Each structure stands twice: as C-alpha cells, then as structure tokens.
Amino acid sequence: MAVRFLYPEFEVVRNQDRCVACRACERQCANEVHRYDPELGCMVADESKCVNCHRCVSLCPTRALKIVKTDHAFRENGNWTGKAITEVYRQAETGGVLLSSMGNPEPYPIYWDKLLINASQVTNPSIDPLREPMETRTFLGKKPGGIQRDAQGRLINNQTPQLELSVPVMFSAMSYGSISYNAHASLARAAQALGTYYNTGEGGLHEDFYQYGPNTIVQVASGRFGVHKDFLEAGAAIEIKMGQGAKPGIGGHLPGQKVGPDISRTRMIPEGSDAISPAPHHDIYSIEDLRQLVFSLKEATEYKKPVIVKIAAVHNVAAIASGVARSGADIIAIDGYRGGTGAAPTRIRDSVGIPIELALAAVDQRLRDEGIRDQVSVVIGGSVRSSADLVKAIALGADAVYIATAALLALGCHLCRTCQTGRCNWGIATQRPDLVRRLNPDLGCQRLVNLVTAWDHELKEMMGGMGINSIEALRGNRLMLRGIGLNQKELDILGVKYAGE
Amino acid sequence: MKRVYVNEKWCLGCHLCEYYCAFANSGQSSMVKALKGRRIAPRIQIEERNNISFAVSCRHCTDPICVKSCISGALSIVDGAVFIDSDKCVGCYTCILTCPYGALTHSEQGAVQKCELCKTNEFGVPMCVQGCPNQAIVYEER
Numbered sequence: 001m002a003v004r005f006l007y008p009e010f011e012v013v014r015n016q017d018r019c020v021a022c023r024a025c026e027r028q029c030a031n032e033v034h035r036y037d038p039e040l041g042c043m044v045a046d047e048s049k050c051v052n053c054h055r056c057v058s059l060c061p062t063r064a065l066k067i068v069k070t071d072h073a074f075r076e077n078g079n080w081t082g083k084a085i086t087e088v089y090r091q092a093e094t095g096g097v098l099l100s101s102m103g104n105p106e107p108y109p110i111y112w113d114k115l116l117i118n119a120s121q122v123t124n125p126s127i128d129p130l131r132e133p134m135e136t137r138t139f140l141g142k143k144p145g146g147i148q149r150d151a152q153g154r155l156i157n158n159q160t161p162q163l164e165l166s167v168p169v170m171f172s173a174m175s176y177g178s179i180s181y182n183a184h185a186s187l188a189r190a191a192q193a194l195g196t197y198y199n200t201g202e203g204g205l206h207e208d209f210y211q212y213g214p215n216t217i218v219q220v221a222s223g224r225f226g227v228h229k230d231f232l233e234a235g236a237a238i239e240i241k242m243g244q245g246a247k248p249g250i251g252g253h254l255p256g257q258k259v260g261p262d263i264s265r266t267r268m269i270p271e272g273s274d275a276i277s278p279a280p281h282h283d284i285y286s287i288e289d290l291r292q293l294v295f296s297l298k299e300a301t302e303y304k305k306p307v308i309v310k311i312a313a314v315h316n317v318a319a320i321a322s323g324v325a326r327s328g329a330d331i332i333a334i335d336g337y338r339g340g341t342g343a344a345p346t347r348i349r350d351s352v353g354i355p356i357e358l359a360l361a362a363v364d365q366r367l368r369d370e371g372i373r374d375q376v377s378v379v380i381g382g383s384v385r386s387s388a389d390l391v392k393a394i395a396l397g398a399d400a401v402y403i404a405t406a407a408l409l410a411l412g413c414h415l416c417r418t419c420q421t422g423r424c425n426w427g428i429a430t431q432r433p434d435l436v437r438r439l440n441p442d443l444g445c446q447r448l449v450n451l452v453t454a455w456d457h458e459l460k461e462m463m464g465g466m467g468i469n470s471i472e473a474l475r476g477n478r479l480m481l482r483g484i485g486l487n488q489k490e491l492d493i494l495g496v497k498y499a500g501e
Numbered sequence: 502m503k504r505v506y507v508n509e510k511w512c513l514g515c516h517l518c519e520y521y522c523a524f525a526n527s528g529q530s531s532m533v534k535a536l537k538g539r540r541i542a543p544r545i546q547i548e549e550r551n552n553i554s555f556a557v558s559c560r561h562c563t564d565p566i567c568v569k570s571c572i573s574g575a576l577s578i579v580d581g582a583v584f585i586d587s588d589k590c591v592g593c594y595t596c597i598l599t600c601p602y603g604a605l606t607h608s609e610q611g612a613v614q615k616c617e618l619c620k621t622n623e624f625g626v627p628m629c630v631q632g633c634p635n636q637a638i639v640y641e642e643r
Contacts, residue, residue: 017533017537018533018537019537020520020532020533020536020537020538022516022517022519022520022536023516024515024516024517024520027513027514027515027516028513028515058634059515059517059634061517061520061521061524061532061632062531062532062533433552434513434552437510437511437512437513437635438513438635440511440635440636440637442636443635443636
C-alpha cells in the first residue's frame, strides 16, 4: 500500500470495563468500524472508517463508547491549517473535486448571534401567552393592493391563493432520492400534524405521499424530475427552484446507484441512471423567461396555487428578488449560504453565497423601498437553528422560515456531513433498504412535531415578552432588534440600531 | 390484555432486546454487572435471515398449549399472561417441545424459562420494548 498521508480524524474510545460485547455497534455501523475479535474476546474498532455519526454511541446500552477528535496534529500554522493541508493531500491522492454535505461549516460571522431581542418593561406591558391569545398563524402569498367593487358597490374578492401556516415554520426542499422514503414520510406526516408544509424537492412526489398534498409544496427545478400535471395539482403550492444556498450557481447530481425502482418511477427516469440537474434552467435567461414559467405553472393549475420562486442568497440578491417579485411569483424563498445539501463541491459550499441575515434585510428593504413588498411573501432558509433565529428572521422581515437541517437533526442526523456516501446510519440520507428501515416514521414524525411545537411555545413567549400578540406585528419590526459586535455597515444593511441606542 | 407485539418492518436486527431482557431478568443492578463476560440466555430472541429479522418471545396465547402440556402444573395463566413456577417445574421440557414459537427455553437457574412480561422482576414493564431503538417491539392492547 502507498504511503498514507492522513491520520484518521476521529478516535473510537471504548471503555472495555463497560463493554458487554453485545455487538450492537458492529451491527449498526454501515461504515464497518466495529468488529468482534473472537481471539481477543472483545470488540475492536477501525477508526479510519469512522465518520462520527454517533449511531453506535447512541445505541450502546452500557454507554461504553465515545468518539473523540484525534489530537494527532500537523505542524500547523495560521495559514496552512490542518484542514488546508488535509484537503491538498486528499486532492493529490484522488485528483477529484472535493465533495461535502450539509451547510457551510466555516467560521464566518453568524448574524443571528449578533442580534438581541427586545422586551417590554413598565410601559407597553408584556403578555403572558399562557393566559392570553397569541397569534402565530401566517398567510403566505400576494396581498391585494386595494379594495375593488363591482358596479353595485359590492366587494370583489381579489384575494390570490394563499398558504395558511399554523406556525411560521415550513420544512424546506429535500428530494426523495437525497433523503429516504421514511424521512419523507416523517416530514409529510409532521407537516400535516403541525398545519404547515413540507417540500418535495426536485425528485417528484412518491405516489404514497399524494395523500399529504394539502401540506405539500411541490418543486420544479432545472432537471424537471417527476413533474407532470398530477404532481403539480397534488401540492398546495408550486416552487420553482432557481438556486440553492449550499451551492449557488451549480446543479445537482443524484448518482445512478441511488436510483432504484421507486425513485426511478417517482423521478420518471430510467433505473440506475444518474439524475443530473443542470446548473441553469435552460429555458430561463431573464426575468421575462421566469415570468413565463411562473404563469405556465399557474395556467396548468388554474391559478389555484401560489407559486414560490426559490433563489440562493448571492451578491445582488436584493435586485434579483425585486425582479422575482415582478415576475408574478407569490412567494420568494431565499436560501442562505449555511443551507444544507446532500452533496456539493466543498469549495462552492464554503466560499459562494452570502449570509441569509444580510440577504433577508437587504431584500425586505429593497421591496419596501420599491413599494412591492405586499406583492410577495418572503420565506428564508439557510440555517435557522432555533426559535430565537426564527424571531430575529421575522423581525428582519421574513414572513416565515424554512428549516431542513434542524428538521433532519430532529430525525437523528448528527451532522457527520457524509451524506454523499449514501451510507447514512440514521436512515435519512440513504436508499439502502436495511438503513432506511432505521428511521421509523412514527418516531420521526413525533420528534418533528415536538421540535416545532417547542419552537412555537418559545416564539409565543418571546413575542409576549415584547408585548406583541401577533406575528403580523413582529414582521419587519426591526425596532425589536439591536445589534451587538457589528460595524456600522453591518448595522446599516441589517437596518438595526446598536445595543444601547 | 396488553401483549408484546413485533413490527418486523422496523426491526433492525440490533439484538438489543435480547440484552435488555437478559439484564432485566438477572436481578443485577447494572447491565455491565449482569452481562459482562457472560453468554446471555434471553427470553426474547431475534430470528434473522438475509434482510428480514424480528424478535420472538412468548405470545401469551389465549389457549396456551404449553400450559395444557405441563405435567407438573408449573405453568399457569394469571390475568391472561403465562407464568412459570420454577419450584414446581420438573424439567420434562414438554412445554419446550410443544410451543410452536420456540418461546420457552432451558434455564440455568430453574429448569425452564420464558417471558413473563417483566412482571416478576423489578422493572414491571417489558424491558425489550423499552430498549428497542425503533419501536419494532411494542407493548399494547390489540
């Protein structure tokens, strides 16, 4: 074997005093880290295969296992970090593009953590959500610009189709293919139970999930996989995906080995063929082209469903959003650079795009300045990690948020960031039947419902603290936010004052 | 009556139910003390072949053939569940031969052992169910 330049990233620490050799770790590790050695009479581990997904740790009945980051060190310096050195070695070994999963992990500023929320004192008293009504219901879609009456003076209903959300949180697009059948089932059932929506992503809609149509957003992306009339009609809204926060400017690639019979049928492509989503939509080169697709989809569904256009947060996001708002879209979804993915080139994931907080503030301000904010709802995603992030997003101007990474964490994801291998030990980002089985949707659905219910409680508490009793009164209410540790430019873009001001 | 049921669709074949069973019936205070360095003889056992696996334990049949076949009166039905009195068991193994599920086995303590739904140990609720990571084993009324 050639010289190995890389030392394993993690170490498997087993407390042999506690290990009863039940071999659950061995049976549960798709990476084949653990093994029972009959001669030694104990469990042994090959840590070079470990991705630190914690499946073995979570299932060990005697808590005999833990995974630690190796303290083996390169001769690092401020410029040539261990990560930079490792990546050069990996590329020198393989000659390939580095692939990664989930969101941008680099230590860029997280603006959510530099925003503080207000609370009432003395005047404008705070509200106790346990005693008084607190409205978190949200409607997404274009709002009527004015009142219209017919010749007899009767009101004309000029309301366009709306999405009604019990909580301002939806599950963002993850395709059937990138995630498993059981992960989709969990999301669909949770969306129904919570009175919100999940998103099919670009993989079509499995026939079993048409029953959740009233809580489903169907996606049309550049590959147009699984798009047909019944699919469009099944959903409550249609989303056109122009870009994704984790990999703006590039398409997607579902490897042929994941395209089994079910996925082949759902995506309407031959079994075993690679599903390649082109980087652009080949029929969209301008806002006018986008408008054509928006209205084609509206025409196909008889103007009964709102159309969402999803874009990645990039440099000119405000101008792009303004164009999208004028294209006839009812809702704009903006995805920040921390947004997750099943696989993206590492360099793109880590270096392309901008923070969602800045993008959201810029878009909301631009649409307001142009007087077209009411024409569209704004939904943001790209790492909303908690109800505090949610409150800050709404105060910065979002109508609702999309969560996906948080939802997957609720399902058991441990952010090991190796989705691209297809060996997800938690049954999420895999199509291997024995692994998919590990995610029981009865449990998955309950955990998602628990998470969003908990966030809803916290949202109400924080709104109550501010003396606000409806989401409408919080939306775009940037006076409820103050910045900390931000420079003047950042404060200007976010449109917030500094703490103490 | 609540019984232990198996949803084979969700069984991962991790065998943890066997270890929780062996621990629950060991009388020890921790799993390590109970099972470290021992071969376990659980009352629930995973059957597996290829990609299919499921746990098998006493069904607590409404008309249990093991109770009928017991020559010493060691097996009895209490509130629908089948229990064994090891003081009465003479070790003829007729119950083991007659049980169509293979749910009774030889015991190192008494002559025969079987699942008693953890009603006779300190836990009181079936530990295989508590220990199953995927709700493949449930304890419910059907």
